[in-house]
Amino acid sequence: MRSAREIAQSVRGGASAREAVEAAVAAVAARNEELNVFLHVDAATALAEADAIDARVAAGEDPGILAGVPVAIKDNICQTGVPTTCSSKILEGWRPPYNATVIERLRAAGAIPFGKTNLDEFAMGSSTENSAYGPTRNPLDPSRVPGGSSGGSAAAVAANMTPLSLGSDTGGSIRQPAALCGLVGVKPTYGLVSRYGLIAFASSLDQIGPFAHSVTDAALLLEAISGHDPLDSTSLPEPAPSLVAHLNDGVAGKRVAWVRELVDGADESVVASVEKARNVLRDAGATIVELSIPELRLGLSAYYLIAPAEASSNLARYDGVRFGQRVDGEDVTAMMEATRTAGFGAEVKRRIMLGTYALSAGYFDAYYGQALKVRTLMIEAFSRAYGEADMLLGATTPSVAFEFGSKTKDPMSMYLSDVFTIPTNLAGDAAISVPVGTGEAGLPIGVQLLGPGRSEASLFAAARVLEKAEGRS
Amino acid sequence: MSLPRGWEMVIGLEVHTELLTKTKLFCGCANDFGAEPNTNVCPICLGLPGSLPVINREAVELAMRIGLALNCRIQDSTFHRKNYFYPDMPKDYQISQYDVPINAEGYLDLPDGYRVRIERAHMEEDTGKTTHLGTSGRIHGAERSLVDYNRSGVPLVEIVSGPDMRTSAQARAYVAELRAILVAVGASDGRMEEGSMRVDANVSVRQSGEPFGTRCEIKNVNSLRSLVRAIEYEALRQIEVLEEGGSIRQETRHWDEDRGETSTLRSKEQAEDYRYFLEPDLVPLAPSAQWREHVAAHLPALPAALRRQLSELVGEVTDAQADTIATVVDLSLHDYVLAAVAAGVPVTLALSRAANEVASQIDQRSQLSTEAFIDTIRRENEGEISATQSKDVLLTVLVTGATPAQIIADKGYVQMASDDLAGIIDGIIAANPDDWSRFVEGDPKVVQFFIGQVMKATKGQANGKTVTEILNAKRG
Numbered sequence: 047m048r049s050a051r052e053i054a055q056s057v058r059g060g061a062s063a064r065e066a067v068e069a070a071v072a073a074v075a076a077r078n079e080e081l082n083v084f085l086h087v088d089a090a091t092a093l094a095e096a097d098a099i100d101a102r103v104a105a106g107e108d109p110g111i112l113a114g115v116p117v118a119i120k121d122n123i124c125q126t127g128v129p130t131t132c133s134s135k136i137l138e139g140w141r142p143p144y145n146a147t148v149i150e151r152l153r154a155a156g157a158i159p160f161g162k163t164n165l166d167e168f169a170m171g172s173s174t175e176n177s178a179y180g181p182t183r184n185p186l187d188p189s190r191v192p193g194g195s196s197g198g199s200a201a202a203v204a205a206n207m208t209p210l211s212l213g214s215d216t217g218g219s220i221r222q223p224a225a226l227c228g229l230v231g232v233k234p235t236y237g238l239v240s241r242y243g244l245i246a247f248a249s250s251l252d253q254i255g256p257f258a259h260s261v262t263d264a265a266l267l268l269e270a271i272s273g274h275d276p277l278d279s280t281s282l283p284e285p286a287p288s289l290v291a292h293l294n295d296g297v298a299g300k301r302v303a304w305v306r307e308l309v310d311g312a313d314e315s316v317v318a319s320v321e322k323a324r325n326v327l328r329d330a331g332a333t334i335v336e337l338s339i340p341e342l343r344l345g346l347s348a349y350y351l352i353a354p355a356e357a358s359s360n361l362a363r364y365d366g367v368r369f370g371q372r373v374d375g376e377d378v379t380a381m382m383e384a385t386r387t388a389g390f391g392a393e394v395k396r397r398i399m400l401g402t403y404a405l406s407a408g409y410f411d412a413y414y415g416q417a418l419k420v421r422t423l424m425i426e427a428f429s430r431a432y433g434e435a436d437m438l439l440g441a442t443t444p445s446v447a448f449e450f451g452s453k454t455k456d457p458m459s460m461y462l463s464d465v466f467t468i469p470t471n472l473a474g475d476a477a478i479s480v481p482v483g484t485g486e487a488g489l490p491i492g493v494q495l496l497g498p499g500r501s502e503a504s505l506f507a508a509a510r511v512l513e514k515a516e517g518r519s
Numbered sequence: 520m521s522l523p524r525g526w527e528m529v530i531g532l533e534v535h536t537e538l539l540t541k542t543k544l545f546c547g548c549a550n551d552f553g554a555e556p557n558t559n560v561c562p563i564c565l566g567l568p569g570s571l572p573v574i575n576r577e578a579v580e581l582a583m584r585i586g587l588a589l590n591c592r593i594q595d596s597t598f599h600r601k602n603y604f605y606p607d608m609p610k611d612y613q614i615s616q617y618d619v620p621i622n623a624e625g626y627l628d629l630p631d632g633y634r635v636r637i638e639r640a641h642m643e644e645d646t647g648k649t650t651h652l653g654t655s656g657r658i659h660g661a662e663r664s665l666v667d668y669n670r671s672g673v674p675l676v677e678i679v680s681g682p683d684m685r686t687s688a689q690a691r692a693y694v695a696e697l698r699a700i701l702v703a704v705g706a707s708d709g710r711m712e713e714g715s716m717r718v719d720a721n722v723s724v725r726q727s728g729e730p731f732g733t734r735c736e737i738k739n740v741n742s743l744r745s746l747v748r749a750i751e752y753e754a755l756r757q758i759e760v761l762e763e764g765g766s767i768r769q770e771t772r773h774w775d776e777d778r779g780e781t782s783t784l785r786s787k788e789q790a791e792d793y794r795y796f797l798e799p800d801l802v803p804l805a806p807s808a809q810w811r812e813h814v815a816a817h818l819p820a821l822p823a824a825l826r827r828q829l830s831e832l833v834g835e836v837t838d839a840q841a842d843t844i845a846t847v848v849d850l851s852l853h854d855y856v857l858a859a860v861a862a863g864v865p866v867t868l869a870l871s872r873a874a875n876e877v878a879s880q881i882d883q884r885s886q887l888s889t890e891a892f893i894d895t896i897r898r899e900n901e902g903e904i905s906a907t908q909s910k911d912v913l914l915t916v917l918v919t920g921a922t923p924a925q926i927i928a929d930k931g932y933v934q935m936a937s938d939d940l941a942g943i944i945d946g947i948i949a950a951n952p953d954d955w956s957r958f959v960e961g962d963p964k965v966v967q968f969f970i971g972q973v974m975k976a977t978k979g980q981a982n983g984k985t986v987t988e989i990l991n992a993k994r995g
Binding site for chain 2: 124146246277369
């Protein structure tokens with residue numbers, strides 16, 4: 047499959063956008079049944095959008111940096127008139143009457159939103175096994191999970207159905223599946239990409255970001271969707287950093303920190319990949335420093351109080367009154383209870399209960415309040431680390447893609463899949479996962495680069511150095 | 520009302536007011552919930568998945584005006600989520616200010632000078648409105664409930680007083696003065712009956728000098744009159760319980776206007792745990808110093824200052840005039856009066872016409888321009904039309920919006936000529952010889968009787984001043 051950059055370049059030069067969309071339609075037809083990547087594809091509409099792009103080019107217009115590129119959309123992002131389920135029964139049949147800002151931005155860049163991808167219900171999970179519509183399979187080994195929660199968006203790109211996709215990352219939900227599917231995945235700085243139209247899991251942590259085969263394609267997509275949005279109060283006011291222009295800046299003179307807590311507990315093959323990345327960056331002119339940031343070990347605990355607390359409030363609105371599923375009851379309270387009992391899956395219920403408990407009178411200080419303090423400690427610890435290094439290096443996940451069912455019985459083991467990715471979300475910083483080396487069964491391994499807020503340009507440039515050393519693009 | 524046997528009331532009031540913004544607090548929908556149900560709604564005020572709130576600048580400005588008018592400290596503030604399930608609350612949480620409100624620690628001076636502390640005046644969003652069909656009109660036993668979300672997201676400011684009032688009269692004066700202030704600063708239309716201003720009263724009783732007793736919160740108070748009734752009922756109820764050896768349970772009570780009673784709505788134990796936490800979809804509200812200064816510099820004149828200004832214009836103020844001035848200020852009619860005075864009309868005449876005729880058609884006030892008001896009472900003052908005609912012209916302008924000149928022409932309002940009047944007055948003198956004798960003897964009260972008779976005979980077309988002049992001339 048051609049890269050997004052190639053497609054956009056050729057379409058802007060007069061080649062057919064319809065052809066790019068037809069290729070995506072054919073790839074979905076070939077493998078979606080097996081992999082369960084897309085929950086919804088409207089090929090006719092996508093083709094019509096492609097024709098419109100072609101017509102604009104023919105009329106002498108430039109549709110933008112992603113002209114004619116089909117982009118898969120995680121099904122927790124609203125698109126006017128298109129079923130949006132969050133992979134939950136409770137939203138079955140709901141069609142948003144409005145577009146998320148990222149959908150508007152994609153269109154403004156000439157891209158074509160191409161179908162809605164599977165996820166763990168309400169983005170709660172690390173394997174896409176928590177979808178009410180069945181798990182997504184890893185295209186590289188269908189006996190294994192693609193990671194999650196953005197497993198469908200990762201699989202769409204990994205299976206060459208679309209060259210790009212959008213996911214959302216609350217605790218690693220882009221980077222972890224990117225690592226498990228051999229892709230580049232980015233958690234942008236909090237506020238860089240508008241959350242307007244992203245169905246909230248944990249509002250203070252959620253951020254939309256790209257999946258791509260290459261750092262360049264990821265940069266194109268992130269540039270297209272980032273920037274201030276007056277509809278999102280938490281959107282950063284500054285103009286988005288330019289990424290594509292700095293892709294080949296390299297890492298000469300950059301200080302890269304090897305962070306013990308970002309590799310401890312990872313499989314040997316994963317540690318070996320991080321070491322390999324360290325060596326590549328050193329050879330490219332970076333200075334390697336070693337750091338220990340003990341606070342990072344507290345991330346998982348703090349996250350599993352803050353995220354469920356926000357989720358318990360964010361998911362209150364699924365009460366059967368205004369949209370989605372309704373199960374009738376004796377009175378309005380019974381109706382709400384019945385609707386939520388039938389509509390939510392086990393993991394969602396677990397987190398709602400956990401979060402409700404953490405916010406309750408008498409427990410707030412010990413749980414949610416304490417977690418906020420830990421979050422502050424973590425922000426300060428990161429800030430100190432970024433005084434000593436320009437970016438941090440570590441693993442994205444402790445292991446390669448795991449087999450179905452291997453972690454579903456023990457939520458804690460599943461939660462540990464995100465131990466290296468969660469701290470970035472708590473800090474509101476940026477991180478990128480890029481494939482380096484392989485592990486068990488030849489499966490890909492992701493290496494993570496972490497930077498302070500708005501450091502995307504340096505992170506992309508460093509990731510590009512690693513990508514080139516791997517002989518990719 | 521004074522309480523028996525050394526008891527004293529302790530009253531604190533929570534007043535919610537809807538703000539007169541063009542749009543809602545967190546979205547661009549029109550702040551107009553009288554429209555067809557569910558027409559002023561969007562993904563944000565319906566709480567649709569993925570939507571996000573953005574604070575309304577105009578609402579912040581009005582909230583700051585309220586804070587300034589109540590002598591509060593305006594501060595950087597935050598919003599929290601107040602979580603509870605209710606069908607008319609689309610997100611099943613309300614965005615409200617919690618521990619750090621925009622306005623803190625002010626005070627309000629009642630017209631008699633008594634100072635009531637203001638603890639806070641914070642911003643929050645309103646809910647939708649549920650109508651329960653069938654049976655009682657309340658949620659239990661309703662066959663079905665309809666929800667109108669036009670009101671969902673309408674900006675509110677909640678003003679919380681200290682527990683500083685000791686009588687129902689003070690509570691009434693506090694709400695009246697607060698309403699006048701809210702209207703004066705353009706924040707509210709101050710309509711209690713229509714629910715755009717809602718009052719909850721916290722009432723407890725104690726023996727004078729003792730510590731505060733346990734309080735009950737009374738809801739569903741929809742007028743100044745019911746506020747007084749509800750507080751007095753509740754205080755007497757608590758005294759009865761205490762004197763019989765019982766104790767007061769902290770609870771929320773519902774005021775039943777028809778039965779004149781309060782009854783338990785929910786006890787403290789049944790109170791919801793709202794699980795407040797900082798609203799992650801909003802950033803802290805930090806109005807710039809420049810903005811705060813601008814709002815302060817453009818704050819309209821407040822009722823106390825307006826009453827002072829009008830009183831000074833009158834000079835020696837009688838009790839009746841003080842009431843007239845209070846009415847004019849409460850209803851925000853002072854602009855008419857001040858403009859009329861500036862145009863050379865006597866202040867007492869302008870006050871009287873504003874406090875009576877204009878006040879009686881207050882909902883129609885937009886029909887009456889300042890120019891029309893001045894035009895009418897100047898004609899009256901100069902004797903071109905009579906007082907009766909002048910009142911009718913004002914009322915007609917308020918109802919129809921026509922100009923005074925047009926109305927005067929249409930109705931043929933002209934003062935009767937002195938010669939014609941003299942003939943009529945002769946007839947009245949002849950018919951009332953005893954009264955005439957008293958008048959001739961110098962009883963000044965009888966002049967009103969003669970003016971009344973003349974007005975009756977002329978259907979109000981006589982000028983009172985002219986009649987007096989003729990009577991005096993005839994007395995010799």
